[in-house]
Structures are given as structure tokens and as C-alpha cells.
Amino acid sequence: MRVILSGAKGAMGKVLADVIEDSENLETVAGIDLEDDFSGDFPIYRNPDDIREEADVIIDFSHFSAFPKVFPYAKKSGIPIVVATTGLGEDAEQMIEEGKEVIPVFKSANMSLGVNVLIQALQAVAGALENGYDIEIYERHHNKKKDAPSGTAFLIADGINEALSKKKVYNTTRSGNNCQRKPDEIGITASRGGTIPGEHTVLFAGDDELIEFKHTALSKKIFANGAVKAAQWLGGQKPGLYDMTDLLNS
Numbered sequence: 001m002r003v004i005l006s007g008a009k010g011a012m013g014k015v016l017a018d019v020i021e022d023s024e025n026l027e028t029v030a031g032i033d034l035e036d037d038f039s040g041d042f043p044i045y046r047n048p049d050d051i052r053e054e055a056d057v058i059i060d061f062s063h064f065s066a067f068p069k070v071f072p073y074a075k076k077s078g079i080p081i082v083v084a085t086t087g088l089g090e091d092a093e094q095m096i097e098e099g100k101e102v103i104p105v106f107k108s109a110n111m112s113l114g115v116n117v118l119i120q121a122l123q124a125v126a127g128a129l130e131n132g133y134d135i136e137i138y139e140r141h142h143n144k145k146k147d148a149p150s151g152t153a154f155l156i157a158d159g160i161n162e163a164l165s166k167k168k169v170y171n172t173t174r175s176g177n178n179c180q181r182k183p184d185e186i187g188i189t190a191s192r193g194g195t196i197p198g199e200h201t202v203l204f205a206g207d208d209e210l211i212e213f214k215h216t217a218l219s220k221k222i223f224a225n226g227a228v229k230a231a232q233w234l235g236g237q238k239p240g241l242y243d244m245t246d247l248l249n250s
Contacts, residue, residue, distance in 0.1 A: 001025060004053070007033060026232075087147035122159060138201045140192075143193050
């Protein structure tokens with residue numbers, strides 16, 4: 001499987017390139033990044049339209065500002081794409097909705113298999129604890145992460161909401177002297193510091209009882225491994241929009 005790696009010069013791109021190099025039947029044939037660089041193991045292009053190499057899949061771990069160039073290239077070229085970039089706006093989401101009719105699109109705010117299994121477990125628990133328990137999500141990431149709260153925190157919150165009979169709103173802005181908790185909210189708190197790859201804790205707080213679920217990423221490699229599995233799986237799919245639930249259920 002020939003891979004185009006979007007965001008090749010970023011921290012995740014470098015980890016992903018190493019994982020692909022160590023994988024059987026996978027090869028990075030080109031990269032996309034703001035910096036042109038032909039000195040490495042594969043060429044890197046600033047503009048996707050300049051890519052000359054043929055590919056079977058694109059893995060996008062770029063910045064959300066690069067997405068408006070990367071996704072149209074995938075759609076035009078008919079190449080399946082794994083979207084692991086977070087912080088996408090409404091315009092980007094609309095691109096995906098239209099593009100899924102033409103190419104297979106795999107999108108997840110977190111490529112860790114463990115995180116997505118955790119979400120399935122939380123859905124089973126959330127329905128049973130819907131009444132009488134407050135739900136809080138705490139996430140911690142490295143000091144270079146730009147978006148907050150994390151895409152994974154919202155992914156977890158969305159998963160929990162799907163299991164509830166009464167949907168809750170997300171509170172990410174507690175500050176001031178009038179912040180008493182409302183029963184219809186899920187609180188989401190973000191922390192940034194050091195080199196933390198990613199940590200997410202979900203708290204169900206009831207009367208005299210606390211239940212916590214926690215996932216800790218010890219390195220970025222877990223996200224790269226998940227993205228590779230997604231890319232291998234996506235190659236055999238028809239046009240449409242897929243996520244980790246589809247991969248896990250298969």
C-alpha cells in the first residue's frame with residue numbers, strides 16, 4: 001500500500017513515517033507539508049497538486065489550516081483518505097460530507113484503538129448512571145497543542161451523549177462567581193504542559209460515590225499504529241464516511 005503522508009514534517013508525521021517504514025506491505029511515497037524537502041526518504045510537497053507519485057491512501061495528520069488543500073486533492077485524485085487532523089471547522093466538515101460520496105473517508109478525532117474501546121465502555125455505563133450522576137471530562141496535553149479542549153474530549157462527550165436519553169450540553173468555560181453546576185451539562189476541562197502525549201479522564205460523580213475512567217497515551221506511536229490500521233482497512237471500502245466504530249466492529 002502506497003501512502004501519502006500529510007503533515008509529514010510534524011511530530012506525528014515523523015512518528016507515522018517510522019511506523020510505516022517498519023510495517024509490512026506499506027510504503028510512504030510522498031509527503032505534504034509547508035516545507036519542500038527532497039533530501040529524505042520520500043519527497044515532500046508544499047502543494048498537493050504538485051505530487052507526481054501514485055498512491056493508494058492518504059493519511060492526514062496535518063494542521064487544520066492545511067486541510068482545505070489536502071482533502072480536495074484526495075477527492076480529485078480518487079484516493080481514500082484517513083483524516084486524523086483535529087480542530088476542523090464547518091467548511092471542512094462540509095467538504096467531508098460532499099467528498100464521502102466520491103471516495104472512502106475515515107475520520108476520527110483519536111486514532112488510538114484503546115480510546116475508542118473506552119468510548120464504547122463509557123456508552124454502556126452512561127445509560128445506567130444517567131440519573132443522579134454528574135459527568136466531567138478532564139484532558140491534558142503537551143504545551144504545543146493549539147486546540148482546546150481536545151478533539152478526543154469532544155469525541156468522548158459525543159459518545160456519552162449518544163447513550164443518554166436526555167442530551168447534555170458541553171461547558172468548557174467555567175469562570176467567575178456564578179458557576180454552579182447545571183444538571184444538563186458535561187463539564188470539559190483542558191490542561192496544557194510539558195510533553196504529555198495525551199491523557200483523558202471521565203468522572204461520574206454521584207452522592208457519596210465517584211467512578212473514574214482514564215486513558216493515558218505514553219507515546220504518539222499509539223496514534224500512528226491506529227492510523228495505519230485504519231488506512232489498511234479503508235483501502236477495501238466503498239465511498240462513504242467511516243470511523244473507529246466501523247473498524248472495531250469489523
